Amino acid sequence: MAQGTVQVTHTGTSRWRRRTGEYASLAAALEAAADGDVLTVAPGTYRENLVVQRAVTLRGPEGSPGSVRIAPVDGVPLTVRASAVVQDLHVEGQDSAAPALLVEEGTPELLDVRIVTRSAAGIEVRSGARPTARRCTVDNPAGIGIAVLDGGGGVFEECEVVAAGQSGVAVRGGARPRLDRCRVHHASGAGLSATGEGSSLEAVGCEVYEVKGSGVQITGRATAHLTDCDVHRTTADGVTLDTDAVLTLADCRIHDIPENAVDLRSRSVLTLTRTTVRQFGRNGLSVWDPGTRVDANQCEIFDSTGDYPAVWVSDGATAVLDSCRVHDVPDALFVLDRGSRADVVDSDISQVRNTAVSVSDGATAQLDDCRIRDAATGAWFRDHGSGGTLSGCTVDGTQTGVIVTKGADPTIERCTVTSTAEAGFYVSADGRGSFLNCRVTDSGGYGFHVIDGCRSTLRKCRTERCARGGYEFADGSAPGGGPVVEDCTSDESAGLRPPVPEAAVQTSSPSSGLLGAIPGQRTTEHEPLVTAEAPAQPARTSKAVLGELDTLVGLESVKREVRALTDMIEVGRRRQEAGLKAASVRRHLVFTGSPGTGKTTVARLYGEILASLGVLEQGHLVEVSRVDLVGEHIGSTAIRTQEAFDRARGGVLFIDEAYALSPEDSGRDFGREAIDTLVKLMEDHRDAVVVIVAGYTEEMERFLSVNPGVASRFSRTITFGDYAPDELLRIVEQQAEEHEYRLAPGAAEALQKYFTAIPKGPAFGNGRTARQTFEAMVERHAGRVAQLAEPDTDDLTLLYPEDLPELP
Numbered sequence: 001m002a003q004g005t006v007q008v009t010h011t012g013t014s015r016w017r018r019r020t021g022e023y024a025s026l027a028a029a030l031e032a033a034a035d036g037d038v039l040t041v042a043p044g045t046y047r048e049n050l051v052v053q054r055a056v057t058l059r060g061p062e063g064s065p066g067s068v069r070i071a072p073v074d075g076v077p078l079t080v081r082a083s084a085v086v087q088d089l090h091v092e093g094q095d096s097a098a099p100a101l102l103v104e105e106g107t108p109e110l111l112d113v114r115i116v117t118r119s120a121a122g123i124e125v126r127s128g129a130r131p132t133a134r135r136c137t138v139d140n141p142a143g144i145g146i147a148v149l150d151g152g153g154g155v156f157e158e159c160e161v162v163a164a165g166q167s168g169v170a171v172r173g174g175a176r177p178r179l180d181r182c183r184v185h186h187a188s189g190a191g192l193s194a195t196g197e198g199s200s201l202e203a204v205g206c207e208v209y210e211v212k213g214s215g216v217q218i219t220g221r222a223t224a225h226l227t228d229c230d231v232h233r234t235t236a237d238g239v240t241l242d243t244d245a246v247l248t249l250a251d252c253r254i255h256d257i258p259e260n261a262v263d264l265r266s267r268s269v270l271t272l273t274r275t276t277v278r279q280f281g282r283n284g285l286s287v288w289d290p291g292t293r294v295d296a297n298q299c300e301i302f303d304s305t306g307d308y309p310a311v312w313v314s315d316g317a318t319a320v321l322d323s324c325r326v327h328d329v330p331d332a333l334f335v336l337d338r339g340s341r342a343d344v345v346d347s348d349i350s351q352v353r354n355t356a357v358s359v360s361d362g363a364t365a366q367l368d369d370c371r372i373r374d375a376a377t378g379a380w381f382r383d384h385g386s387g388g389t390l391s392g393c394t395v396d397g398t399q400t401g402v403i404v405t406k407g408a409d410p411t412i413e414r415c416t417v418t419s420t421a422e423a424g425f426y427v428s429a430d431g432r433g434s435f436l437n438c439r440v441t442d443s444g445g446y447g448f449h450v451i452d453g454c455r456s457t458l459r460k461c462r463t464e465r466c467a468r469g470g471y472e473f474a475d476g477s478a479p480g481g482g483p484v485v486e487d488c489t490s491d492e493s494a495g496l497r498p499p500v501p502e503a504a505v506q507t508s509s510p511s512s513g514l515l516g517a518i519p520g521q522r523t524t525e526h527e528p529l530v531t532a533e534a535p536a537q538p539a540r541t542s543k544a545v546l547g548e549l550d551t552l553v554g555l556e557s558v559k560r561e562v563r564a565l566t567d568m569i570e571v572g573r574r575r576q577e578a579g580l581k582a583a584s585v586r587r588h589l590v591f592t593g594s595p596g597t598g599k600t601t602v603a604r605l606y607g608e609i610l611a612s613l614g615v616l617e618q619g620h621l622v623e624v625s626r627v628d629l630v631g632e633h634i635g636s637t638a639i640r641t642q643e644a645f646d647r648a649r650g651g652v653l654f655i656d657e658a659y660a661l662s663p664e665d666s667g668r669d670f671g672r673e674a675i676d677t678l679v680k681l682m683e684d685h686r687d688a689v690v691v692i693v694a695g696y697t698e699e700m701e702r703f704l705s706v707n708p709g710v711a712s713r714f715s716r717t718i719t720f721g722d723y724a725p726d727e728l729l730r731i732v733e734q735q736a737e738e739h740e741y742r743l744a745p746g747a748a749e750a751l752q753k754y755f756t757a758i759p760k761g762p763a764f765g766n767g768r769t770a771r772q773t774f775e776a777m778v779e780r781h782a783g784r785v786a787q788l789a790e791p792d793t794d795d796l797t798l799l800y801p802e803d804l805p806e807l808p
């Protein structure tokens with residue numbers, strides 16, 4: 001298109017000025033025009049470098065958008081130094097060292113200007129200029145889309161950067177622009193960037209996407225405020241803050257990010273309000289360094305596409321989440337390193353594949369009135385110096401509710417844990433913790449499981465309907481003395497149970513119960529107390545151990561199986577001594593059956609038998625479950641499984657609820673790694689450890705069917721049936737004899753009827769139910785006898801039918 005003419009219309013009233021005229025060049029027209037004049041440019045291509053220095057209107061013809069091209073060979077095609085109006089022009093530049101449209105002074109209006117260029121910047125605003133740009137488009141694959149520098153500002157409304165070789169919009173040198181309903185995409189740098197003290201960017205209703213870099217990047221003491229904006233489909237982080245940057249996000253949406261959705265460090269501060277963060281490959285919020293802080297209110301972080309925690313706080317940073325939701329993520333909140341802190345208030349954390357809250361390396365977390373559900377672990381305080389407070393929180397539907405390990409010392413108060421597959425609260429490896437007014441209901445394991453002699457404190461806690469028992473304090477003889485327990489109760493008995501010598505539980509006040517200080521404590525006659533017994537010296541012969549096995553109530557088929565296996569091993573040993581070939585006997589076993597049927601007790605006796613036959617060096621029992629074997633990230637599971645295997649060398653590794661290592665909806669669950677590691681260890685050290693896997697019958701059948709490598713390592717399955725009513729009666733009779741009570745006439749028949757009528761659902765505890773029934777009878781007996789002025793021996797020892805508790 002050839003260069004056309006320029007018509008100038010003069011709007012002034014002076015008779016000394018021309019009202020109209022036509023000029024052969026834009027430069028000539030601009031020279032002749034005065035403030036207020038309108039320059040209408042005919043269609044064509046103008047190879048001129050234009051400078052607008054008066055408050056004129058420079059526009060293309062109406063109805064022909066894009067027909068006027070300003071396209072010089074080099075230099076700046078269009079410079080504006082006045083409060084002019086530039087409308088309906090197409091600007092092209094070829095100089096990589098200069099911008100295509102430069103605004104240096106005034107408050108001009110840029111309307112419907114299209115810039116297609118390969119310049120240093122598509123639009124550059126500087127030196128205090130404050131343009132208003134509406135519906136402008138920048139296509140600059142060689143440089144910055146829009147650059148606002150050196151104190152510049154202005155408003156950009158409904159503008160679009162369709163391509164940029166660097167940042168889509170760059171703000172620096174104290175500039176302060178506002179973007180309103182703009183779109184920035186296909187940039188090879190950050191979508192929006194602001195850097196330098198005094199620089200500030202405000203964006204409302206904007207969209208940043210398809211960016212080969214961070215969507216938003218604020219650094220070097222700059223500030224920004226984004227409202228109702230979308231940031232998505234970047235190749236780097238969605239939002240990056242560094243070096244004292246300050247950013248506010250309100251009603252924004254950050255999604256489809258392959259890296260961190262938001263990453264801030266070096267004393268930066270981020271405030272998020274009603275913002276959603278989803279579909280991110282690494283962390284949803286990644287917060288680093290002392291002085292760095294994020295405050296999130298009414299936000300939602302969910303739908304991670306990677307294997308990283310949704311919120312990561314480390315190196316002394318702080319995060320505050322208030323009324324937020326975090327869900328459908330591998331891990332929800334990780335707080336690491338001394339000085340790091342997370343405060344979470346009135347928030348929901350759910351659908352977490354691994355750990356909802358993890359606190360480690362001396363960090364602190366405080367959760368108030370929060371709700372955690374559907375996670376592998378609700379909260380895990382991992383190591384020395386790590387702590388904080390959980391107050392008024394609920395944990396529901398997790399594998400384990402709260403774990404405290406390796407010297408961590410949190411305070412857990414007024415918290416409720418429900419429907420866990422394993423323990424409600426689990427403390428091991430020198431963990432501590434204070435548990436105040438906490439409650440566990442419907443646990444598939446113990447309510448409170450404290451091992452290794454950990455010095456936890458339990459006050460006014462309560463357990464109800466816990467499948468393996470309300471309280472388990474194993475290995476209390478270890479250095480440290482075990483937990484301190486005050487005013488704790490369980491529905492296993494309204495009274496309190498006796499402490500067992502192996503546990504040596506420390507209490508801070510004399511027992512107020514009839515049988516001791518610890519509610520829910522099991523006796524060792526039917527279920528072992530400790531998770532990892534001290535290696536036993538096999539002083540007894542196999543015959544003596546089998547004799548103890550025979551004294552157990554019921555379990556006739558189990559006794560036959562163990563005897564047959566023992567006979568095979570014994571005869572094989574004698575054949576070898578005689579120089580004959582001995583049949584290979586695989587000693588690994590599968591135990592199936594309901595809780596409370598004696599599986600752990602038989603495993604302990606089996607280990608002692610093998611030690612007495614010289615098959616195992618020590619015969620001690622190490623009891624573990626999923627929480628002891630499965631770590632949080634790739635690699636950690638193999639280490640933990642190896643450690644458990646090493647503890648069991650020379651004895652029996654008993655894996656309770658082994659099916660939990662292979663859940664039906666496992667996905668990327670790390671239980672698979674534990675299984676693979678275990679199979680390899682069993683093969684490499686086949687004579688060093690005997691492995692027994694145990695659990696419910698149907699679940700164990702599924703576990704073995706989907707893990708043929710595991711099934712092939714076990715010689716046989718032993719099924720532990722539920723106790724019949726007469727067997728439960730015999731357990732009560734044994735308990736009575738042990739504690740110097742007697743059943744009065746009619747009491748045995750009443751117990752038989754009671755055990756026949758008691759519901760046999762999933763919560764039925766078999767042997768534990770019998771022991772609970774006996775303890776309830778002892779308490780009711782005490783209430784009756786306490787009213788007698790001078791009770792005789794019969795009064796003090798006889799249990800009557802009326803002492804039976806109500807059916808559950």
